Amino acid sequence: MNTTLMPPVAPLSRKLAGALQEKIDQKTKPPGSLGRLEQIALQAGLIQQTLQPEVRHPAIIVFAGDHGIAAEGLVNPYPQAVTAQMVYNFLNGGAAINVFCKQQQLALKIVDAGVNHIFGPHPLLTDHKIAMGTHNYLHGPAMSLDQCKLAMKAGATAVLALHQEGCNLIGFGEMGIGNTSSATLLMSCFTGRPLEDCIGSGTGCNTQQLIQKTGILQQALAHHPPMQDPLQILATYGGFEIAMICGAIQQAAALRMLVVIDGFIVTTALLAAAHMQPAVTDYCVFAHCSSEKGHQALLQHMEVQPLLMLDMRLGEGTGAAMAMPVIQNAIAFMQHMASFSSAHISNRQH
Numbered sequence: 001m002n003t004t005l006m007p008p009v010a011p012l013s014r015k016l017a018g019a020l021q022e023k024i025d026q027k028t029k030p031p032g033s034l035g036r037l038e039q040i041a042l043q044a045g046l047i048q049q050t051l052q053p054e055v056r057h058p059a060i061i062v063f064a065g066d067h068g069i070a071a072e073g074l075v076n077p078y079p080q081a082v083t084a085q086m087v088y089n090f091l092n093g094g095a096a097i098n099v100f101c102k103q104q105q106l107a108l109k110i111v112d113a114g115v116n117h118i119f120g121p122h123p124l125l126t127d128h129k130i131a132m133g134t135h136n137y138l139h140g141p142a143m144s145l146d147q148c149k150l151a152m153k154a155g156a157t158a159v160l161a162l163h164q165e166g167c168n169l170i171g172f173g174e175m176g177i178g179n180t181s182s183a184t185l186l187m188s189c190f191t192g193r194p195l196e197d198c199i200g201s202g203t204g205c206n207t208q209q210l211i212q213k214t215g216i217l218q219q220a221l222a223h224h225p226p227m228q229d230p231l232q233i234l235a236t237y238g239g240f241e242i243a244m245i246c247g248a249i250q251q252a253a254a255l256r257m258l259v260v261i262d263g264f265i266v267t268t269a270l271l272a273a274a275h276m277q278p279a280v281t282d283y284c285v286f287a288h289c290s291s292e293k294g295h296q297a298l299l300q301h302m303e304v305q306p307l308l309m310l311d312m313r314l315g316e317g318t319g320a321a322m323a324m325p326v327i328q329n330a331i332a333f334m335q336h337m338a339s340f341s342s343a344h345i346s347n348r349q350h
C-alpha cells in the first residue's frame with residue numbers, strides 16, 4: 001500500500017540479534033540488569049545494522065498546523081490563534097520544547113505545515129504550508145487526498161534534510177489547537193474502538209466541555225461513511241501537521257533512523273503510517289505515556305511499551321525530548337562499557 005507515495009520501509013532483519021545480545025550480555029553487569037536500555041541498544045543495532053550503534057546529531061522536528069474545527073471553539077478550550085502564537089514562541093526560544101532541547105543539546109526545527117498565519121523567514125522555520133488550516137470535518141474532509149499526499153511528502157522532505165545533516169535519531173512533535181480531536185477520530189477509525197475510549201480533555205476541557213467535544217466528534221464520525229483506506233481516513237480527520245508526521249515517520253524509517261514517538265497525537269500519526277507500512281513500528285521508540293486519556297489504550301492496542309510515565313500532556317515533542325537522554329545512554333553503554341573479559345571480571349555466579 002502507498003509504496004509509490006512513500007519510500008518503502010523494510011521490516012527489521014533480526015540477523016544481528018544474536019550477536020548484539022551476546023555483546024550486551026558480555027558487558028560487566030548481570031544479564032538483563034540494564035532492562036529497557038538493553039532493548040533499545042539491541043533495536044539501535046538492528047536498525048543501524050551494526051554491533052556498534054551510535055547517536056549522531058539527535059533532533060526534534062515540530063510540525064504546526066491549524067484545524068478548521070478549532071475556529072468555532074467547540075472542541076478546544078484555547079482559541080485557534082494560539083497555534084501561530086506558539087510558533088512565534090518556538091522561534092523566540094520560549095516554549096517547553098525549546099528549553100528541553102537546549103538542556104539536552106538537541107537540534108530543533110519548526111515546520112509550518114499549515115498554520116492560519118503568514119510567517120516571515122526565520123532560520124528555525126521551514127515553510128511547507130499546505131493551506132491556511134484544514135477544513136472543518138463536520139462539513140467535509142479536512143483536506144483533499146492530494147493535499148494529504150503533499151503533506152506526507154513535505155514531512156519526508158523535512159526528514160531528508162535533517163538526515164543529510166547527519167542526524168540518525170529523530171523525535172517528532174506537533175502544535176495545532178484542536179489536534180487532540182483529530183487524534184481521537186483517527187484512533188477511533190483505525191482501532192475500531194468507540195469514541196468514548198479515545199477522547200480526552202486535551203488542553204483541559206472541563207466536564208461540560210468534554211460532553212460538548214464528544215457530541216461534536218460523534219457528529220463528525222456520523223457525517224462520513226466508514227472508510228478502509230488509511231490515506232482517506234487521514235485526509236478526512238487529520239491535520240496537516242499529523243499528515244506530515246505520518247510521512248516523516250515513514251521517511252525516517254526508510255532511512256534507518258531511530259524514531260522517537262511523542263504523545264497521543266504523534267502516536268496517531270504513527271498509527272496511520274503503520275496502516276500504510278506496518279514495518280515502521282520496528283524503528284520506533286515510544287517516549288512516554290501521556291496523561292491524555294486515549295494514549296494508554298492506544299499504546300496497548302499497538303502492543304508497545306512507553307519508556308516514561310511523567311503525567312505529561314503537552315505535545316510539542318516534549319515527551320520525545322525527555323526520552324532522548326535515556327536512548328543516548330542506552331547506546332553509550334553499548335559503545336563504552338567494558339566487557340567481562342576486557343575488565344578481567346569473572347562472568348560466573350558461584
Ligand SMILES: Cc1cc2ncn([C@H]3O[C@H](COP(=O)(O)O)[C@@H](O)[C@H]3O)c2cc1C
Nearest residue numbers: 076078174175176177178179180202203315
Ligand atoms: C499554550 C499552549 C501550548 C501548547 N503546546 C502544545 N499544545 C498542545 O495542545 C494542543 C491540542 O489540544 P486541544 O485539542 O485541546 O486544542 C496542541 O497544539 C498540542 O500540541 C499546547 C496548547 C496550548 C494552549
Ligand SMILES: O=C(O)c1cccnc1
Nearest residue numbers: 263264265290292314315
Ligand atoms: O499527548 C499529547 O501529545 C497531548 C495531549 C494533550 C494536548 N496536547 C498533546
